[in-house]
Amino acid sequence: MSATAPHGARSDRPGRLLLVTPAFHGYWRSIAEAFERRGHTVAVHRYDAYDTVGQKLRLKATVELPERLHLPGERRTAERARMTEAAITALREQRPDRVVVIKGDGLDGRFWDALEGTPRILWLYDDLHRHDHTEDFLREVGPVVDYARSETELLRAMGVDAHFVPNAFDPHRARPTGRRTGELVFIGSGYANRIEILTRLAEQGLPVHAWGRDFSRHVVDRARTFSWSRPPIRASREVPLERAYQIHAEGAAAIAVHGLQNGHAMRTFEIPGMGGVQLVDRDDVDQFYDVGTEVAVWHDQDELAELGRRAVTDRAWGEAMREAGRRRTLAEHTFDHRIQEVDSLWQD
Template identity: 45%
Template sequence: MKPVRILLVSPVFHGYWNAMSTALERRGHQVTVHCYDAAGPFNQRLGNKLLHELPEKWRPVKVEQKLTDRALAALNAAGPDVVVLVKGDQLGPDWWQALDERRIPRVTWLYDELRRMRYTPEQLRNAGPIASYSRQDTESLTEQGIEARHVPLAFDDSVPVPRIREDHISFIGARYDSRENLLRELAASAVPVKAYGRTWSRHPFDVLRTRQFSSAGIPVGRDMARAEAYGVMQGSPATLNLHGDQDGFTMRTFEAAGVGALQILDRADVDSMYDVGDEVLVFESAEELVELCRRALLDGHWAQRIRMAGQRRTLEQHTFGHRIATLEELWG
């Protein structure tokens, strides 16, 4: 595809905008980035924190207008040929009207389910073409006559992975009751397991900000930058990927395999992207998970074979570069 000037409009969300920008630039495009929910001075950072702790559907209209005005200013300054929007349901009608008036090609990439966002049917039609990580949403949008394609999330292969030794089976993610109960079962079965994240952390600052005053009763660590999280997954005997009520597969699915970790998931439908048993592992019960973890701790040759195969598949099919190629087809 001929290189174009792109305005990438994205939430800050763990810096994935940087992975997308890098992938776009690798394909020859000139990229300007606008993070529409980036915080500024202290009062804005505090407001931003409160904003993100509210369910997205409940965020005030006044906030939406501020985010929209900032995005419009970025649009005016960049004068792009194409707009790549990530999520973007916090942007109001003025944003979509500006894109329509200027006839700017666009594509919107959704990494969350529509039921958790505040898009109206009219906005979804303006946002299209849509790339969604959710197969169910993709089917629903297509049935409504909206151009949509299932585009999974990806691995950011531009991040250097530090060498980190982790002797526990690792889990990195939010603390939910179902996850906590499962990790407790592992620990009770003498499987060394450690959970990372601010809702697990016992650091006083994290306890105060998350109001998680009770301990999970297992070893825990604080929230980490992505590079460090990559290193922990890679350096663990195995790393767990435990989903909640998501329809799509989280970024972790591709990151764990991409860094060469031995990934154990709770979803058999991952077989649409990886060979189960050869590239990733899947469990259906706590007892099966215990057995897989024990083997991971004891059988290094078996684990290494799966690690290498999962990493190879990821680098061949599941990087941000691969996803950008699909987005190009949609905006083209």
């Protein structure tokens, strides 16, 4: 990947492209628009979209709650069949020249059969163990894009046509507010390790603020997570991706917790992309950013607390990191950069 790759350079083979994708935080929009800037005509099918209240309640009542209660039945299989039928309908209606499938393990074999000889790329922007694809399927499906370098190497060793393409930032969705809250912010799921880390920071007197359904004390969020308990930190409800971008920039620093995750999450690029101060738990972030000037790395709770205090008190240090991190992100780590790489992989 070149730091000087032209943003939005047009593909030498533009055509009708169907993006089959989960609805996950609206990242499909950034991917679709980047393909459009390269000259493709893009249609989007969000195979797991539950846009209306009725659809969300149906999913809770017919799938999630019975699973939570360990009731007998193959409800997830039935839901997968429904999603597959809808995806096949979209494929037949759009008749695309090419198909990009994000994740795609919510669809059964009938969808892949329906693709027949249509050029396709499978894009995995989360860990392999979170997908249901078999090794044989990955070897046969065509080019596979993986967000983790280690997983790409593993897939290649298995005989998969795998390509490393990291996650990214979308500057077209950035609407900075210019505010500064002075808080240490976190946005995401409330996994046990994250709750422990954030709680300990708050107990040390640091101004921690978390956003997400697992942190929110709103009755709706407690119901949808099937949990009443919440950590003793300042918390707010989920926010749209565009607002999450703003929060990362407004905070004194944004905390990134990967834990055992193999690749780098979207936040790795979104925080500095928005001009935020990123405190991240991965030494290998140095493959993307200069540690110490563009991002800050922590290895344990004490080191994170020390960096958090510095971010709150040393404005000059933070402002220098904001500027450097944003400059690097815009030069090398946007969705336009990533889509240019993906668009070079077509086998047709």
